[in-house]
Amino acid sequence: xxxxxxIDLFKQLKKAEYAQPxxxxxxxxxxxxxxxxxxxxPPGGDEFAAKVGALYAMAYTIKMTRKFDGRxxxxxxxxxxxxxxxxGPDLKNIPQEEWRWKLMIRTPDIVGxxxxxxxxxxxxxxxxxxxxxxxxxxxxxxGPCVQMLHVGPYERxxxxxxxxxxxxxxxxxxxxxxxxxxxxxxxxxxxxxxxxTILRMPVKEIAEKNPAGP
Amino acid sequence: xxxxxxxxxxxRMLRVLLYIQxxxxxxxxxxxxxxxxxFSPYHFHRIFRGMLGESVKEHIxxxxxxxxxxxxxxxxxxxxxxxxxxxxxxxxxxxxxxxAMRGVTPSEFRSRNGxxxxxxSLSQVHFREGGAIDDFEPMTPGGEPMEVKIERLGPMRVxxxxxxxxxxxxxxxxxxxxxxxxxxxxLGPDTAYIGLCHDDPDVTPANKVRxxxxxxxxxxxxxQGEVGVTVIDGGDYARTTxxxxxxKLNETYARLMGEWLPRSGRECRSAxxxxxxxxxPENTDPEDYITDIYAPLEPE
Numbered sequence: 113x114x115x116x117x118x119i120d121l122f123k124q125l126k127k128a129e130y131a132q133p134x135x136x137x138x139x140x141x142x143x144x145x146x147x148x149x150x151x152x153x154p155p156g157g158d159e160f161a162a163k164v165g166a167l168y169a170m171a172y173t174i175k176m177t178r179k180f181d182g183r184x185x186x187x188x189x190x191x192x193x194x195x196x197x198x199x200g201p202d203l204k205n206i207p208q209e210e211w212r213w214k215l216m217i218r219t220p221d222i223v224g225x226x227x228x229x230x231x232x233x234x235x236x237x238x239x240x241x242x243x244x245x246x247x248x249x250x251x252x253x254x255g256p257c258v259q260m261l262h263v264g265p266y267e268r269x270x271x272x273x274x275x276x277x278x279x280x281x282x283x284x285x286x287x288x289x290x291x292x293x294x295x296x297x298x299x300x301x302x303x304x305x306x307x308x309t310i311l312r313m314p315v316k317e318i319a320e321k322n323p324a325g326p
Numbered sequence: 327x328x329x330x331x332x333x334x335x336x337x338r339m340l341r342v343l344l345y346i347q348x349x350x351x352x353x354x355x356x357x358x359x360x361x362x363x364x365f366s367p368y369h370f371h372r373i374f375r376g377m378l379g380e381s382v383k384e385h386i387x388x389x390x391x392x393x394x395x396x397x398x399x400x401x402x403x404x405x406x407x408x409x410x411x412x413x414x415x416x417x418x419x420x421x422x423x424x425x426a427m428r429g430v431t432p433s434e435f436r437s438r439n440g441x442x443x444x445x446x447s448l449s450q451v452h453f454r455e456g457g458a459i460d461d462f463e464p465m466t467p468g469g470e471p472m473e474v475k476i477e478r479l480g481p482m483r484v485x486x487x488x489x490x491x492x493x494x495x496x497x498x499x500x501x502x503x504x505x506x507x508x509x510x511x512x513l514g515p516d517t518a519y520i521g522l523c524h525d526d527p528d529v530t531p532a533n534k535v536r537x538x539x540x541x542x543x544x545x546x547x548x549x550q551g552e553v554g555v556t557v558i559d560g561g562d563y564a565r566t567t568x569x570x571x572x573x574k575l576n577e578t579y580a581r582l583m584g585e586w587l588p589r590s591g592r593e594c595r596s597a598x599x600x601x602x603x604x605x606x607p608e609n610t611d612p613e614d615y616i617t618d619i620y621a622p623l624e625p626e
Binding site: 118120122162164165166168169172173175176177179180181187188189190231233234235236237238239240241296297298300301302 | 501504505506507508509510511512513514515516517544567569604605606608609614616618
């Protein structure tokens with residue numbers, strides 16, 4: 113398979129937005145286009161699984177249709193997720209049933225709304241998951257973020273997150289907005305201790321009068 | 327049906343090894359070797375490699391060189407004839423191969439006194455005059471135990487494009503198949519991406535390897551142009567996961583067939599193994615590829 117002529121954003125941005133440092137770093141995440149789908153509930157639950165499936169089905173249908181039609185090809189990005197709850201961005205003491213998430217796949221800006229609608233129609237015609245209709249194109253800019261690679265089970269992300277938090281403090285920053293993860297490994301077969309996940313923490317400068325939140 | 331034990335597998339493989347020793351000068355096709363001990367030709371070579379730690383070709387080559395060494399030491403046979411009977415067309419090629427294995431040239435080997443150690447062989451099977459070998463030690467599992475699960479799969483209806491040629495060039499068939507199915511809205515969350523290799527890339531000449539790139543489709547999908555439709559038989563399959571690049575798949579196959587199968591009490595069904603691709607080679611580093619290998623089993 114040659115990839116020379118294909119757009120590959122993950123590779124292009126591997127030293128920037130998709131950096132995988134072993135120590136926390138501060139980066140700037142510019143505006144990017146993503147295919148997204150929103151949901152609520154535990155990771156790995158039924159809704160989550162159905163929506164991951166719908167998102168991938170849309171990503172591959174859009175890409176393969178372009179390929180069939182001989183238009184500019186690209187490499188499908190990694191699965192990413194933003195996590196938060198209605199009670200705030202910190203999920204530490206929030207039951208999983210209340211977790212909100214946005215599943216995302218970075219997509220080059222050559223893909224248009226029309227292609228997204230066509231893909232959903234094609235999949236629905238073939239009786240595929242109705243969730244595909246909820247997939248949309250979204251532009252997201254996160255600005256300054258602390259980023260670090262987490263290796264190990266998702267349940268132990270707090271270990272990496274606490275390092276990131278300490279680092280943010282040293283930079284005079286605090287978390288601001290939704291926790292973001294980029295999944296580099298496939299949890300279906302990769303053992304938990306070997307899972308690789310990029311953790312991204314959007315931050316802002318600590319305002320003088322505002323003490324750090326709880 | 328009687329369960330096949332490790333002892334049975336050993337006995338059968340011993341028949342193959344005897345046959346090889348007694349017909350060392352013949353070019354016996356793999357199918358015939360498989361038949362001497364009732365192995366399915368689809369799996370025989372991998373079982374052999376897995377149990378012996380070397381391929382059939384390597385095994386025969388080594389035995390011929392061992393026999394050559396014996397003749398150099400214990401007969402007056404001219405070196406050119408020793409070379410020819412070891413399967414080499416030129417003195418030079420024989421010298422090179424011999425030196426690579428023994429560290430000395432054939433004539434040095436002949437003129438020097440003293441003994442030489444046996445050649446390294448994981449299975450301890452060596453050349454014996456008259457082929458009189460009565461036992462061998464199959465490779466024993468080392469390192470982490472292999473994780474194998476037996477799964478019962480239903481019949482799978484698949485759309486496929488056949489690729490004939492080197493295994494590592496099957497990407498073109500995949501691109502065509504996925505573009506064709508994707509355009510029609512047929513690549514859904516439940517689609518399985520299955521590779522079906524009719525020939526073992528380790529033993530079939532690269533330009534003759536037949537490989538089907540397959541995607542599961544529903545009953546209403548009709549063949550069109552290059553895209554055919556077939557049904558992969560259901561039944562019991564032994565599943566193991568291969569992590570890493572495709573060019574290392576043969577090592578996982580060898581462990582599955584040489585270590586696990588003979589100790590499993592099961593027998594392989596005479597049908598190709600299936601490869602389920604769980605990662606997209608386009609956006610994954612080869613080190614991180616995940617492939618499930620499914621070996622078809624006879625019913626219990």
